Amino acid sequence: MNATEHDACFATWTRDHRAILVHVVQAFAEGADRHDLMQEILLALWRAIPGFRGGSRPSTYVYRVAHSTALTWRRREATHRRRSADAIDADWMMSPDDGRARSDTPARLHALFAALRDLQPVDRSIMLMALDGASYHEISEVHGLSESHVGVRLTRARQQLTRILNPSPASDHAS
């Protein structure tokens, strides 16, 4: 693969799988850290393209690169954080482009990503793929877990997510 093909493939993958990238970033980082994580994922994707042999679907490959980078990524100290002039604001990326959105949707999405960040990293990763509509087979392929294991963890993660998003009045009183 020459440089032109490489660059074209990167642009296509970034466009076609933009939702995967942005969702992973939102679920694994918040605030200014999102930019750092996005850059790490883009760099990992850039470096991983020559290794793509077509053995799996590009989306599976992108999932693998993005999730493995996010899982092993460590937040940098604020003083070391890169603040380049061309920083991409993840909020800007998520801005609605058609005005059809319900007014409370951004707040609900914010709460959803906050709840996702409360899950254990691997559960979060599995849940993200499930929300994106990935099959158990694809999730198990990316994570190296059996499909039944994925199913068990997904059920538990869903319950936990629902609990976080809809705390019962009883638990409010208890706390």
Added chain:
Amino acid sequence: MHPDTDPLTELWGSPENQPTTAAADRLASVFVTRMRARRRFQTVWLAWTVVAMLAISGLAGVQLAHGRVHGDGILNLTVLIAAPWLATAWLYRTWRRGATTPAPQAPLRETILIARQANRAARLRLRVVAGLIVTMLPLLALAITHLHEVGKLATREAWSMGLVFGAALATSLVVMAWRDRSRLAPESRQLDALARDIDRP
């Protein structure tokens, strides 16, 4: 579909949760521009270095061909010319290796275990080198004392040598400790936690 997740699925699929194509294109464009600039810089730097070294090596070759260098000078000149070529070749290899990554064909579980193994190996290497440096310190003191006693070093020179070498070794130890504490140890904790998490039933 799980009944609890239906509202979630609906929320997840809402337009606000879908990044625009324009935003993704801009993201890719900014990134590709930066990577191309880096690639261009590396190519120009490498080309310039190779041209400069070819010129110097050519001059050295002419000197050798005309028999203007004799005896040990031939070996010294060869080593002198070979060293920058080796350094450039090493740099080129590092850049090439940095441009790609081992294909993430392995599932995340294996990736985490491999990363944990690499982290442990790195920490072990660091400890071995630190141990060697700690061993070197008394040996260095002994060698300087011996040289001083046999009259090869004046007292002032012995102190200077002890301070310079001691400071260099101590700095190395501090840098290694800092690297372990700030990078490798937290990474190790993170990877251990991930390995436990992924194997959790």
